[in-house]
Amino acid sequence: MNVPENLHGPLVFIDLEQSQREYFEALRKFLGVSNSQAFMIAATWGYLGGQTPGDVQRSGKGWARLETFTPANRLEMLALTLGYSSGRSVEDFEGCWRACEGLAKEGMTLLRDELEKPGKFQQRFAARVLEELRRLELPTSDVTIES
Amino acid sequence: LRIDTIEIDNYRQYRHARIQLPARQSGQVAVFIGSNGTGKTNLLNAITWCLHGREFHLTSEEDALPIFNIGPLDAPLPDTAETVVKLRLSLSDGVQAVVTRKAVTVARGDGGWLTSTEDPVVQVRTPEGWPEQDQPTFWIQSNMPDDIRPFFLFDGERLDDLFRHTETLDVRAAVLRIAQVDLLERLQEHLQTMKDEALKEVAAASKHDQLKRAEAELATEKARHLQQRERLESLREQQKVLREEYNRLAERRQSAPDPEKFDRQKALEDDLDQLTKEIYKEEQAFYSWVGQVSPFVFGFRAMEELLARIAKAEEDKMLPPKMQPGYLKQLLSEGVCICGGSLDEGQRDRLEQMLRRIEEANPEASVLSYLEPTALQAKALVANIKKEWEEKTNLIADLRAKEGKVNEELQEISAILRRHEEKEVRDLQRDHDRVNQELQSIASDIALAERDLTEQAKLVEESEEACSVLVRIVGCHDGTRTRFDFVVACLKVVTRTYQGLDRETRERVAAAMESYFLQLLNVIKSGTTYTGVTIDDHYRVRVVHAKSRNATGTLSAGERECLALAFSLALGEVSGFDLPFVIDTPLGRLDENVSEHTSLAIASQAEHRQVVLLMQPAEYSEAVKRTLHEFPLAIYDLKFDSDEQETKVVLRGAE
Numbered sequence: 001m002n003v004p005e006n007l008h009g010p011l012v013f014i015d016l017e018q019s020q021r022e023y024f025e026a027l028r029k030f031l032g033v034s035n036s037q038a039f040m041i042a043a044t045w046g047y048l049g050g051q052t053p054g055d056v057q058r059s060g061k062g063w064a065r066l067e068t069f070t071p072a073n074r075l076e077m078l079a080l081t082l083g084y085s086s087g088r089s090v091e092d093f094e095g096c097w098r099a100c101e102g103l104a105k106e107g108m109t110l111l112r113d114e115l116e117k118p119g120k121f122q123q124r125f126a127a128r129v130l131e132e133l134r135r136l137e138l139p140t141s142d143v144t145i146e147s
Numbered sequence: 148l149r150i151d152t153i154e155i156d157n158y159r160q161y162r163h164a165r166i167q168l169p170a171r172q173s174g175q176v177a178v179f180i181g182s183n184g185t186g187k188t189n190l191l192n193a194i195t196w197c198l199h200g201r202e203f204h205l206t207s208e209e210d211a212l213p214i215f216n217i218g219p220l221d222a223p224l225p226d227t228a229e230t231v232v233k234l235r236l237s238l239s240d241g242v243q244a245v246v247t248r249k250a251v252t253v254a255r256g257d258g259g260w261l262t263s264t265e266d267p268v269v270q271v272r273t274p275e276g277w278p279e280q281d282q283p284t285f286w287i288q289s290n291m292p293d294d295i296r297p298f299f300l301f302d303g304e305r306l307d308d309l310f311r312h313t314e315t316l317d318v319r320a321a322v323l324r325i326a327q328v329d330l331l332e333r334l335q336e337h338l339q340t341m342k343d344e345a346l347k348e349v350a351a352a353s354k355h356d357q358l359k360r361a362e363a364e365l366a367t368e369k370a371r372h373l374q375q376r377e378r379l380e381s382l383r384e385q386q387k388v389l390r391e392e393y394n395r396l397a398e399r400r401q402s403a404p405d406p407e408k409f410d411r412q413k414a415l416e417d418d419l420d421q422l423t424k425e426i427y428k429e430e431q432a433f434y435s436w437v438g439q440v441s442p443f444v445f446g447f448r449a450m451e452e453l454l455a456r457i458a459k460a461e462e463d464k465m466l467p468p469k470m471q472p473g474y475l476k477q478l479l480s481e482g483v484c485i486c487g488g489s490l491d492e493g494q495r496d497r498l499e500q501m502l503r504r505i506e507e508a509n510p511e512a513s514v515l516s517y518l519e520p521t522a523l524q525a526k527a528l529v530a531n532i533k534k535e536w537e538e539k540t541n542l543i544a545d546l547r548a549k550e551g552k553v554n555e556e557l558q559e560i561s562a563i564l565r566r567h568e569e570k571e572v573r574d575l576q577r578d579h580d581r582v583n584q585e586l587q588s589i590a591s592d593i594a595l596a597e598r599d600l601t602e603q604a605k606l607v608e609e610s611e612e613a614c615s616v617l618v619r620i621v622g623c624h625d626g627t628r629t630r631f632d633f634v635v636a637c638l639k640v641v642t643r644t645y646q647g648l649d650r651e652t653r654e655r656v657a658a659a660m661e662s663y664f665l666q667l668l669n670v671i672k673s674g675t676t677y678t679g680v681t682i683d684d685h686y687r688v689r690v691v692h693a694k695s696r697n698a699t700g701t702l703s704a705g706e707r708e709c710l711a712l713a714f715s716l717a718l719g720e721v722s723g724f725d726l727p728f729v730i731d732t733p734l735g736r737l738d739e740n741v742s743e744h745t746s747l748a749i750a751s752q753a754e755h756r757q758v759v760l761l762m763q764p765a766e767y768s769e770a771v772k773r774t775l776h777e778f779p780l781a782i783y784d785l786k787f788d789s790d791e792q793e794t795k796v797v798l799r800g801a802e
Contacts, residue, residue: 031438032431041438044445072528075521076446079453122434129441133533136447 015101016108023112030121036068040076043100046107047080048132148290148726149757151243154233155193160186160787160794162216167798168759169781171237176750176778177759179796180767181785186794187761188302190785191731195300197232197248199293200264203300213260215252219791227253230262238290239725243272246287291726294324298718299726303708304735319686321718326652331645338638343369345631346614355621358614365610372603379596386589389582396579406576408560409569415557422550429546433539443529450529454522457515473520475502597685652721657682659717660710664690667709667745680713688714708737712745716752727757734766743770750778 016024028038069077081099115121150168155161169175181187192202202214215228233247250264269283280286291299298321323329343366350362443450479498482490490498618631661680668677677698679691690710692698702710712733719728733749734742752758767775782799 030434032435033438037439037442040442041445044442047449048445071521072525073442075453075518075525076442076450078518079449079522080446082449082453082456122430122437125441126434126437129437129444130536132444132447133529133536136444136529 016105020108020112023115024108026115026121027108027111030115031125034068036073039104040069040073042107042111043077043080043104044107045111046103046105049107049110051103051106051110148239148724149237150194150234150727150729150759151237152233152235153190153193154231154235156231157215157228158193158196158230158232159189159212159214159216160184160792161189161193161796162218162791162793164794164796166190166783166796168757169779171757173781174753174779175781176753176775177757177781177783178767178775179759179761179783179785180764181761181787181794182764185785185787187763187785188731190761191300191302191729193232194234194729195296196264197234197246197267198287198291199296200248200267203297213252214250214262217792220789224254227251236290244286245270245277246283291724292324295321295718295722295724295726298715298722299724300729301715302731303712303733304731321714322653322656322682322686323649326648328645328648328652331641331648335638335641335645338634338641342631342634342638345627345634346618348627349618349621349631350614352627353621355617358617358621361610361614361617365607365614368603368607368610372600372607375596375600375603379593379600382589382593382596386586386593389586389589393579393582393586396575396582399575400579403572403575404563404567406569406573408564409572412557412560412564415553415560418553419550419557422546422553426543426546426550429539429543433543436535436539440528440532443525444532447526447529450522450525453518454526457519457522460515475505653682653686655721656714656717659720660688660713663713663716663748664710667713667741667748668706680710708735709741709745712749716748719752719756725756727759728752729759729761731761732763732766733760734762734771739768739770742766742768743774746771747774747777750775753778 024038024042027033027041028035031038031041033041077100078093078096080103081096114124117124149171151170152168153164153166155164155166157163168177179187179190189202195201195203213224213228215225215230217224228251230250230252231247233245236244236246238244246267246269248265248267250262252260252262255261267283267287269280269286270277271280271286346362346365350358353359475498478485478490479495479502482495484490484494615635618628657680660682664680665677676693677690678693681689681691683689688699688710689697690699690702699710719726728749730749734745737745746760749760750758784797784799785794786797787794
């Protein structure tokens with residue numbers, strides 16, 4: 001995949017409150033994903049939840065480093081944040097990363113509610129993905145989730 | 148002989164029972180119907196115990212409850228209890244008799260019981276009253292000998308054992324018993340001794356050395372013969388003990404599970420464990436995959452918007468089709484010129500300058516052109532998620548289905564094995580196999596010993612013949628010689644008579660057995676393939692098949708039971724003993740077709756003798772009921788009260 005050199009940039013963090021950290025860890029544990037993957041889930045969950053990315057203050061103690069994101073993840077971050085501001089330049093990577101961090105923080109707040117619900121989180125999460133897939137109306141066969 | 152009434156006091160399930168059986172004139176078949184544990188077998192046991200002092204049909208005397216009725220569950224057991232069983236009998240000559248047997252049981256103090264069974268009391272009706280017989284056991288043995296009892300009072304389910312092991316011995320013993328040749332046997336032995344003594348006298352009186360040597364040789368051959376016969380008898384005795392042990396083990400094995408089930412249980416537990424781990428692993432992998440792809444699904448719209456932005460940039464001619472920075476970068480990395488040739492230094496410099504200028508002139512277009520292939524790939528990834536999802540969830544569903552099946556089988560096996568100790572079951576199987584092997588080995592030892600004995604008998608015969616010839620040649624005292632000749636002549640007659648009776652009885656039993664067997668089987672498919680039954684000189688029973696002289700070894704358990712039943716019916720017919728048939732679970736292992744015909748064969752015996760059938764409700768099926776109703780019946784229900792631990796016998800009335 002061709003990615004411009006300057007698509008790299010400053011570190012990406014997700015600075016969570018101490019009380020939110022355990023949920024982030026729970027998300028990682030339940031889904032068996034890395035920090036950066038959990039960051040992406042939180043960010044897209046926030047995007048799906050209609051959250052607006054704003055500027056974020058960094059403490060410098062977050063977990064996700066840009067280097068650990070795949071090119072596809074980085075593209076995803078750009079796509080998520082560009083959509084909110086047609087005026088934002090595609091070149092403004094730093095702005096995009098910051099906006100995405102904001103989305104991820106908001107997404108984590110929403111995910112916390114989901115994680116706290118009784119029952120199996122993984123199943124609810126998979127059901128949500130499936131629901132979204134159906135909503136996208138892609139030309140593929142139908143599937144179900146086995147409980 | 149008929150049993151008119153059975154009176155039972157304090158014997159096993161029966162606290163007080165007085166059972167009036169149908170009168171001879173009625174020709175009725177008595178049918179007792181009761182589920183497991185209601186006391187069918189113990190009714191049979193009560194009869195054999197009263198007559199012979201033993202309960203032949205107990206699975207294990209050691210593990211049994213005390214002989215007396217244990218009373219209501221909430222009442223304490225007594226320290227001592229008396230049991231009485233009384234049978235009123237009618238003999239074929241019109242004589243009436245009462246046989247009574249009592250037992251006293253006392254608690255041993257260690258939870259066990261000590262039962263002292265008294266001798267029977269036999270009272271025979273005379274014009275003066277009911278005087279007691281001086282020799283009650285002899286009276287019983289004369290009218291219902293213990294050794295022929297198994298052919299009249301028996302458990303249908305155990306008939307199958309008769310033709311499983313040592314059948315030759317049983318058949319020979321049974322035929323000889325009913326031929327009543329025991330007196331002839333004794334006479335034969337006596338004459339043989341007399342002959343030997345006479346020969347000794349002749350030899351002693353004679354001065355002829357050759358006769359003396361022949362007599363000594365005969366004595367040696369006879370000693371060998373005796374030795375071999377004793378060995379054979381000892382082997383047969385061992386076989387009998389082994390067979391009893393085998394039957395006990397087989398009985399226990401019937402209620403025990405197959406030891407292989409324990410292996411299967413372990414294998415299933417391992418499979419289940421493995422499947423559970425595999426399912427967990429696949430589920431975790433699935434959820435992890437869902438986590439990884441979810442951002443592309445959730446952010447799909449954003450990606451589409453980005454692609455739309457790229458498309459618009461292209462439309463606005465912001466992305467030079469052939470001069471896109473990506474294209475230029477590719478040429479540079481591959482060292483290829485736009486014209487297709489190799490890139491020289493000068494061309495490389497020019498391309499690098501061009502790339503820098505494009506990026507400086509329109510940085511956004513440059514980034515967008517980089518992003519397009521990645522965005523298209525991300526979109527394709529989402530489009531393929533459903534297919535991959537289906538594959539992964541199907542795999543998990545398949546594993547779960549497999550897990551369900553394994554679990555189901557495991558539950559079934561565990562339910563069977565719950566009440567059994569593995570070690571106990573394996574020990575039982577090992578003992579069973581060992582005894583079975585020993586039985587086979589001893590059967591072959593017996594066959595060899597029989598052959599040796601036959602050969603030795605020939606040697607004895609030859610020696611005897613030689614002696615006889617010499618006796619005629621040598622001169623001796625006339626009186627001694629005459630006695631010798633007389634004994635020899637007598638012995639010949641007795642031996643001929645013995646052999647004749649033996650052969651005649653065997654042939655009659657074989658003929659009757661064949662008739663019953665074919666009658667029993669002619670309704671089932673396999674019945675048409677058997678053409679006869681024979682008993683050869685060695686008392687081997689052979690079932691003749693349309694295509695084989697001997698198909699006995701391949702008979703099914705049900706067919707073996709029919710064969711054994713036919714044997715019992717034949718012995719009953721040929722014996723001349725007018726004894727009742729009392730059969731417990733007569734149709735035990737037989738299927739419905741065979742049951743119908745078997746019940747017909749048994750019930751038709753009611754013309755000649757008393758017939759008492761102890762049946763399970765399942766045996767008394769509609770078909771059997773229809774068949775039996777062709778005969779006059781007296782039906783009794785055995786009703787067991789579990790609180791009172793007592794069985795009541797209720798006569799339905801002649802139907």
